Amino acid sequence: MNKNQIIDILKTQDEAVIQELFKKAYQIKQQHVGSTVFFRGIIEFSNICTKDCFYCGIRKSNKKVYRFSMTAQDIIRASLWAYEQGYGSIVLQSGERSDEDFVEFIEDILLEIKKLTLNKLGITLSLGEQSFETFKRWFDAGAHRYLLRIETSDQNLYKKIHPKGSDHKNRLKCLKMLGEIGYQVGTGVMIGLPFQTYENLADDILFFKEWDIDMIGMGPYIVHKDTPLASLDNNTPETNFMLGLKMIALARIYLKDVNIAATTALQALDPLGREKGLQAGANIIMPNITPVEYRANYLLYEDKPCLDENAAMCRSCLENRISSIGETIGFCQWGDSPHFFKRKNAGKEKEKNPLS
Numbered sequence: 460m461n462k463n464q465i466i467d468i469l470k471t472q473d474e475a476v477i478q479e480l481f482k483k484a485y486q487i488k489q490q491h492v493g494s495t496v497f498f499r500g501i502i503e504f505s506n507i508c509t510k511d512c513f514y515c516g517i518r519k520s521n522k523k524v525y526r527f528s529m530t531a532q533d534i535i536r537a538s539l540w541a542y543e544q545g546y547g548s549i550v551l552q553s554g555e556r557s558d559e560d561f562v563e564f565i566e567d568i569l570l571e572i573k574k575l576t577l578n579k580l581g582i583t584l585s586l587g588e589q590s591f592e593t594f595k596r597w598f599d600a601g602a603h604r605y606l607l608r609i610e611t612s613d614q615n616l617y618k619k620i621h622p623k624g625s626d627h628k629n630r631l632k633c634l635k636m637l638g639e640i641g642y643q644v645g646t647g648v649m650i651g652l653p654f655q656t657y658e659n660l661a662d663d664i665l666f667f668k669e670w671d672i673d674m675i676g677m678g679p680y681i682v683h684k685d686t687p688l689a690s691l692d693n694n695t696p697e698t699n700f701m702l703g704l705k706m707i708a709l710a711r712i713y714l715k716d717v718n719i720a721a722t723t724a725l726q727a728l729d730p731l732g733r734e735k736g737l738q739a740g741a742n743i744i745m746p747n748i749t750p751v752e753y754r755a756n757y758l759l760y761e762d763k764p765c766l767d768e769n770a771a772m773c774r775s776c777l778e779n780r781i782s783s784i785g786e787t788i789g790f791c792q793w794g795d796s797p798h799f800f801k802r803k804n805a806g807k808e809k810e811k812n813p814l815s
């Protein structure tokens with residue numbers, strides 16, 4: 460598949476072509492990663508953020524948000540719950556902070572979770588841009604995957620959706636540092652942003668390949684009314700939903716052996732969004748295991764689903780949904796990206812591989 464073909468598929472409204480795309484992506488998924496879905500229980504533990512991204516509901520300038528941070532004890536309790544349920548791994552996500560108190564807070568939590576679960580619970584972090592030293596401290600404390608979305612591979616578009624002074628190059632630098640340290644590196648984009656073209660999205664897929672990315676977490680952009688981007692001309696949710704599914708399928712066909720998440724943003728736009736994501740080529744689901752009392756304050760976008768369902772309800776609802784499409788859940792396994800091991804073992808010439 461070349462760039463023009465990717466653009467044609469993103470543009471097409473032809474239902475037969477779209478169904479063929481999903482079918483092909485599903486076949487490739489079965490060949491390369493099987494039909495086992497891995498869970499990453501996500502704990503969205505704080506909405507305190509030092510950044511002001513124009514699309515995000517918890518940006519620091521949104522004064523309507525009540526700011527919270529879970530205690531270390533509560534985060535550890537939620538992690539242990541995931542472990543006891545047989546979820547192979549968790550994701551710790553929050554707004555971006557890089558002060559020493561925060562760095563140490565995370566480090567201590569990682570050490571404690573690793574100790575209490577005898578090193579068996581896999582931990583992914585999604586805590587934004589940090590220094591090499593911080594990434595390294597957290598890696599040494601037990602995190603082994605990091606998710607840092609590039610948001611868009613196009614520098615100009617990146618500028619338009621972030622405040623002055625934001626630095627696309629630093630985002631790239633962070634991805635490189637994560638790879639060097641030894642993390643499994645995850646990235647992704649928002650799909651259907653204002654100003655975004657089909658060509659931008661095709662370039663995003665090429666970017667994932669060029670950067671040898673191990674895991675992809677991308678989803679439709681969804682408007683949050685209290686953000687600067689809300690006043691712009693936005694696509695309909697249906698358009699962004701379909702583009703989101705097509706991007707998953709294209710990424711699966713183009714990259715083959717990476718882990719791809721069916722993100723919650725898909726489910727926000729369609730009650731069956733995550734199942735459709737799995738059927739379009741995704742193999743990872745991130746059940747929300749944040750205690751219910753915090754969820755309403757972690758609204759990156761509007762209409763986030765499952766705000767009032769506790770983690771146990773999420774689990775049984777998900778199990779039913781996954782068996783309804785004939786897939787199984789990989790309990791008690793990390794479900795690492797096969798691509799990561801190939802990248803490590805391939806002996807690729809270093810200069811050709813941005814993440815080495």
Ligand code: SAH
Pocket residue numbers: 514515516552553554555585586587588606607608610648649678679680681682683724759760
């Ligand atoms: N602060 C960290 C992690 C939390 S935000 C960071 O920014 O990396 C996690 C992701 O939520 C972001 O990378 C962004 O892609 C996504 N996001 C934020 N606002 C969104 C919106 N309005 N619609 C869809 N996704 C959004």
Ligand code: SF4
Pocket residue numbers: 508509510511512515516517518519553554555587759
């Ligand atoms: Fe903060 Fe992340 Fe939202 Fe940007 S996307 S404002 S860094 S939480």
